[in-house]
Amino acid sequence: MPEQVSLGAGAPVLAADVGGTVTKVSVVDETGRVSPPVRVPTPSGSTDTPAAILNTISDTARGLPGSDRVRAVGVALPGIFDEDRGVGVWSENLGWRDVDFGSLVQEHFRLPAACAHDVRAAALAELRLGAAHGLRDVAVLTVGTGIAAALFVDGRPHVRGGYAGEIGHVVIDPAGEPCPCGNRGCLEATASAAAIARRYGEASGTSVAGARDVLERSRSGDRTASIIWSSAIDALASGIAHLSAAMAPQAIVIGGGLSEAGEDLFGPLQEGVDARFRLRPTRLLRARLGEDAGVIGAAVVAREGAPSHREPAGGPHR
Ligand SMILES: [Zn+2]
DSSP, X not given: OOTTOBOOSSOOEEEEEEOSSEEXXXXXXXXXXXXXXXXXXXXXXXXXXXXXXXXXXXXXXXXXXXXXXXXXXXXXXXXXXXXXXXXXXXXXXXXXXXXXXXHHHXXXXXXOEEEEEHHHHHHHHHHHHSTTTTOSSEEEEEESSSXXXXXXXXXXXXXXXXXXXXXXXXXXXXXXXXXXXXXXXXXXXXXXXXXXXXXXXXXXXXXXXXXXXXXXXXXXXXXXXXXXXXXXXXXHHHHXXXXXXXXXXXXXXXXSGGGGGTXXXXXXXXXXXXXXXXXXXXXXXXXXXXXXXXXXXXXXXXXXXXOOOOOOTTOSOO
């Protein structure tokens, strides 16, 4: 993580970002300094995965300086997560449905606790400390193993049961690859970092470690790699153009593993978005907090509560 990351003075808190394969745990002290995250494998396949995950977080935290002084806990979780209710609605990778994480975390740690979607947690970190700082209408799009956006409208998170911003599961190619959501040819199954590597492997018969390898092969003249890379950019550009038209944001911040490609991604992506939506310019920004944005966001959530946007009583829709 960038060395200067500090949340500023406030309560010391414990933060965890639960990923599909790796969980990161940090302690934030009174000055707001975020300790370098400790990475441990995410337990899966157990009869009670949520409990196993919480045990892993507390076991890991015990070894961290300052963990005995924390006064609140924040946890970022994958899948579909509804901050308005504190409920993990669905995780394909970790195999849960409708788990009341808000209560579980609070009971486990016996401390005030807040949980958030991993993408919205990372977005909140970008909003407080990173590329989206100072913006009120912004989408933060994470393109990594999956694709999802976190939306902030007039400075407030737009959650809607955990489903707002799930643009990764819109079909862009009905004949495309199967997606964990049950559909085929979703944006995520076409253009996520994981999908780029997998599609290249299938098309070329050569398996690669990640999207970065596909980009490097494309640069050195591998035609299959170029086709896969360009088709992913086209798909992303299309998704982002629709997002831009729907919310007219001040900027769209792009993070996640694929954003590490830098200008190789942002150059053609900006062109692609501009070509698809000419009515109003779309400003694309690169996320600043890198791969630890999720755990930094979990710390923000521990201090200020989940990025929930409950509709006032009698509100127009839910
Ligand atoms: Zn899908």
